[in-house]
Amino acid sequence: MSLNLRIFRYTTACVVIGIGSSLLSASVVVYTYTAGQLVKIPLSIDAATVSTGTAELLDIAALANGKLLVEPTVPITVSQRVSVQDPSNSEVVTLQSAVQMLRDDRSGTAAIVNASIDLLTVDRTSGIALADPPGSIQTDMDRPAETVVHEGFQFKFPFATEKKSYPYFDTTLRASYDADFVGESDLEGVRIYQFRQEIEPVAIGSKFTLPASNWGRDGTDPVTMTRFYGITRDLSIEPVSGAIVQVQQHYKQYFGTSVDDPKAITIVDVAPRLDAATQHEQLERAITYRNLIQWGTVYGPLIGVFGGLLLVIGGIYLARKASRVDMRIESVENRKSVELISQ
The missing domain is CATH 2.40.128 (Lipocalin)
Known part of the structure; x- marks a missing residue:
């Protein structure tokens, strides 16, 4: 494997891990912010x-x-x-x-x-x-x-x-x-x-x-x-x-x-x-606000957490895979060196 390719793989893995970590941090920040903004009487x-x-x-x-x-x-x-x-x-x-x-x-x-x-x-x-x-x-x-x-x-x-x-x-x-x-x-x-x-x-x-x-x-x-x-x-x-x-x-x-x-x-x-019309209007307002609260404080942050975890895990996987490839290449190169010396 060329040096440039190895550097590219390691860099990609680090970037993916970084993005995942940022997404995890952002999910916490978003939850804290939206909870403070949405869970309030308008x-x-x-x-x-x-x-x-x-x-x-x-x-x-x-x-x-x-x-x-x-x-x-x-x-x-x-x-x-x-x-x-x-x-x-x-x-x-x-x-x-x-x-x-x-x-x-x-x-x-x-x-x-x-x-x-x-x-x-x-x-x-x-x-x-x-x-x-x-x-x-x-x-x-x-x-x-x-x-x-x-x-x-x-x-x-x-x-x-x-x-x-x-x-x-x-x-x-x-x-x-x-x-x-x-x-x-x-x-x-x-x-x-x-x-x-x-x-x-x-x-x-x-x-x-x-x-x-x-x-x-x-x-x-x-x-x-x-x-x-x-x-x-x-x-x-x-x-x-x-x-x-x-x-x-x-x-x-x-x-x-x-x-x-x-x-x-x-x-x-x-x-x-x-009356029936008022009840329906009250329910529609409640449902709209309920959905905003749930997406802002539950579903949205959870999606961010899961997405961040997947990216971090994926980045670690890429890094380990690149490391194993490097080890195999290094092993092959060492064997070739030994063979040349023995000749």
Whole structure:
């Protein structure tokens, strides 16, 4: 073998090993970088959702005028829009949620059952609400928002959601309560985790005193009622992204002299669920983000590692093969030298 050919083989082997080693190093760097960039809540959120259902509603205006009227089957639509506000940067994002529940059988202001604007800042990596800056909740559009410190999760679950309980914030009670893992299922062919949050009825707001007849009770003496609230949330989570792809909330408020008053009067009892179009949109967003995360943090780096290992192994093989050829050539040349000397 000529000297130039041997040099070429050794050089090729070294280059292949070098490329493989670089690819292995790059895979680690890519994983570290993409994990830091992709496993974060994006700053471009602007999402609208629609939930529908049928509600049992109390006519508050009629009650104040001495008439007790509870409508049993009122069609309702709940619209929510979540958008990014300031302050938002590489570490935190501030999210605003504007929610409005409308009854579909009325128009204008008469259609509004309730409305609120919720503002909170969360850590972009963990998704957990931050105490600084504090958030706010506005339930009366004629009054300024109230400062409220949020806790736990609200608009999404953490990346790489696990099968365990998570604190989930309730805007009515302004506190977090556990959402418990209850199982796995498929939604439009996508694997999801199911969580449930159950909050037993508790007293909220002010007490109301009206004549007994206004409450549909016997007599004319004044009766004081307390407003109670309870809710059950069923949340469907795409576990890689932590995205909420479906939610049904059985929301109930009622007036009663006690939490278990048998003559309680329903204020609102409704279980809206994301409609089919919204569910599909939520799933598409979750799948897109899930795939980005998996390719950036799992598949891409793994391909780089395997490719790098193959190149390193291939380079070592080429080097050893070239070395064995050199040894054979050297052995042959030595034998020829011995033969010449013996002659």
